Amino acid sequence: MAERRALVTGATGYIGSRLVPALLAQGWTVRVLTRTAEKVESRPWHDEVEISEGNADDEEDLRSAMSGVEVAYYLIHSMDGSGDFVERDRNLAKSFAQCAETQGVRRIVYLSGLYPPGEKLSTHLGSRKEVEDVFLDSAVPTAVLRAAVILGAGSASFEMLRHLTDRLPIMIAPKWLSTRIQPIAIQDVLRYLVKAAELPSEVNRGFDIGANEVLTYKDMIDRYAAVSRLAKRRVRTLPVMTPGLASHWIGLVTPVPSGIAKPLVGSLVHEVICKEHDIATYIPDPEGGFVSFDEAIRRALDGPQPIALRPDVDAENPGRISAADPQWAGMTVFIDEHRSTVDASPEQVWSQIEQLGGEHGWHVPDFLWRVRGLMDRAAGGQGHVARREPGPLHEGMKVDSWVVELVRPGESVWLRSRMKAPGVARMILSVESGSRPQQSVLTQQAEFTPAGLPGLTYWGGLWAGHKPTFAAMHRGLVRAAEDAAAGSLARPASH
CATH class of the missing domain: 3.40.50.720 (NAD(P)-binding Rossmann-like Domain)
Structure with missing residues (x-):
């Protein structure tokens, strides 16, 4: 031919x-x-x-x-x-x-x-x-x-x-x-x-x-x-x-x-x-x-x-959103981002990310999660559940009131909230190498995709509380990773 x-x-x-x-x-x-x-x-x-x-x-x-x-x-x-x-x-x-x-x-x-x-x-x-x-x-x-x-x-x-x-x-x-x-x-x-x-x-x-x-x-x-x-x-x-x-x-x-x-x-x-x-x-x-x-x-x-x-253009369904489309296309997504240079290796930062939830918590006062859990229960949800499955992060894993949606071990994890809300809430944590050895960059994004006007109202109404909570969580992660790095340097090498 x-x-x-x-x-x-x-x-x-x-x-x-x-x-x-x-x-x-x-x-x-x-x-x-x-x-x-x-x-x-x-x-x-x-x-x-x-x-x-x-x-x-x-x-x-x-x-x-x-x-x-x-x-x-x-x-x-x-x-x-x-x-x-x-x-x-x-x-x-x-x-x-x-x-x-x-x-x-x-x-x-x-x-x-x-x-x-x-x-x-x-x-x-x-x-x-x-x-x-x-x-x-x-x-x-x-x-x-x-x-x-x-x-x-x-x-x-x-x-x-x-x-x-x-x-x-x-x-x-x-x-x-x-x-x-x-x-x-x-x-x-x-x-x-x-x-x-x-x-x-x-x-x-x-x-x-x-x-x-x-x-x-x-x-x-x-x-x-x-x-x-x-x-x-x-x-x-x-x-x-x-x-x-x-x-x-x-x-x-x-x-x-x-x-x-x-x-x-x-x-x-x-x-x-x-x-x-x-x-x-x-x-x-x-x-x-x-x-x-x-x-x-x-x-x-x-x-x-x-x-x-966003995936690449889907040959079976070209009608879905794709990575080729402009940023203003698709559902509205509100983002709260925090990014810091950390005096710890990417492996040490990732170790702290993997410990989130359960008995280790989220580096913010527990009462904040309990308040949010009470709001969820009032809306018919399960509330805040301080319990996580054991082992490394994997897709489908439940971490307190979140579920792991996507994970690239050592690099990034996508968590989707299981609490009731007029929209979809996600937490994205990613780590990459810094400009020098034993340094890394931690990025934390809280994303909310609202469903109609109730979703827009929800994000606006809780923004004053979300902003400091997410900031405190990010600072806590940075501090925990740097403390772990300092501790490993302080320990004498074994012979």
Whole structure:
């Protein structure tokens, strides 16, 4: 079988980071265009792809990247609106199309936004349409896939939905919450993108892509809340709220940057539903049907949320959060971190970490844990249990009111609280070598992932007590390790 080579631009972005492994799984030789090779070195597929360093606005770099390529994926979008992004995107698309023609690329695949024909579009959506027109008017056959809201953790559209719903049980919102939308899961988008590379050469057109359900944004909020087991959200819409004002509101309420929220809001002002389903002529609907809205939400919420625990892109479930996604994506995580240089070896510090709990305690007054345990009992929990299993730390081990979630012996341990709380609480302890012998660095992180407004209230209400408690625990660990190190130095060597 002849080698099939595809170029992926935007390979470190949300879509690109998931498309690359999907293409590799289908036997494609993949080349990625990136400004620096370091940007993709953290990806697990970096040694399976051809890396072409360069800029998409440099014709020589583009020609080099497209040499010997059959299909070129254009996944470049200006989302922050800085400068004249309309002209910049237009010029990038023209250069891309011209280089594709001169290098003999047989197809361009472009992921665009879904828009209503004949309406005055927002600036960003209008720019997307202009880019697709550039490609469709070029000499290279192009498949344009137009999608509305893409459902999957890490997708800016999904993250906006997630955080608005999680954080606001009652919201006064813009009238576009009543606009009809036809969302699609990231799994189905990737399937279309991969299959689009194999379209017949005479196909040069745009296709609307979406799943089977048409929902309003309010419907999506209600469905997300139901799947997440949150209380029903109460939404009231205002007749007047400009996209600019709404984007600032979203930037204030959620971690989604307002510069990213603005083009998303601008798109949601329009009714974005599929006007045709012609793509089924070339790419049949999936055998088991499209991923439903509720199932897409379940898949997006699957898996760990803390940044340090995020897995690489999951080929089986690309809808879950991944290490490739921005830090603001995923569930909100509050972190209290303490980091100290310790005059003790990493082994001596680790020994003190392994002794935590049970009769050795946590280096803080016991009454603090008893008070927290009483609060847990009042909420129906088991309270504070001062008992740990014997032996070295291992996954699943119970340490007082914690359970070991992950352990790398001698390096780090992740503890998850077993007490009742409106969210998930973790304690992460890690140790590494210091800058000189018999020195190490101890890092302690308390993390809390809140569940809705009750979780946000819980963290805020207990913060005044948590902060000094965590600080005292950290100081106690440092002191215990240094005392142990000093004791070992004071003992005479045996003969």
